[in-house]
Amino acid sequence: MLEGTQGLKEGDSPTQTEALDKVKMIHMIELTCTDDQNWEAALLEKWRKYGPLLQLLRDHGHKAQLHVIVVGRTGTVYEHNKRALNKMGMNNKEAEKTLQHLSITTVSYATSLYWLNRNRIDDQRKSDNTQKNDARAGQKHPT
Structure with a gap:
């Protein structure tokens, strides 16, 4: 999110340096689940990952903040x-409203991923059983 770019008019095409x-x-906003x-x-890892970039921006005279938002897989x-x-x-x-929405969305996606994965596993098991049955049917039995 770039604060202070309101002065740019439509059609202006500043270079990245001019924009900065x-x-x-x-x-800088990092969302992690x-x-x-x-x-x-997870919070500390994101600070380690983006800390050098944050410092580089500051060293070049820019005001910069890193905001790490961490959500648990269960929506925590x-x-x-x-x-x-707030910052x-x-x-x-x-x-609070944003975090509530984020929590609900996380649980919704986690549930969807669970069922997608479960259906994939069920489909694989069915396929494996079909192949085994086909292999058995193709075997010759001694008479």
Whole structure:
């Protein structure tokens, strides 16, 4: 999200450097989904991953913030997420609504993936059984 680019008119085609010069704040947002027991490790890993980029931007005179949003695979959202959304300009009510939607969406996708995978496994088992039955039917039995 680039704050401060409102002055650009439609049709303007600034270079990346020119666009960055007009930016007031760069918000880097990383969304990660992890198992519920290891959310802190996932948070630290994202800070390790993007920390050098954040520092590089700051070293070049840009104001930049990294916001890591972590959601558990069961839809769990963590208190630090609300603070991250607050830092991006959301009030508490907006942040809570956003996190609730994120939680519901995560559970919905996780459920869909579960059933897709289960159906794939069931289809594979049926295929394997059909092949075994075909192989047995093709064997000659001694008479």
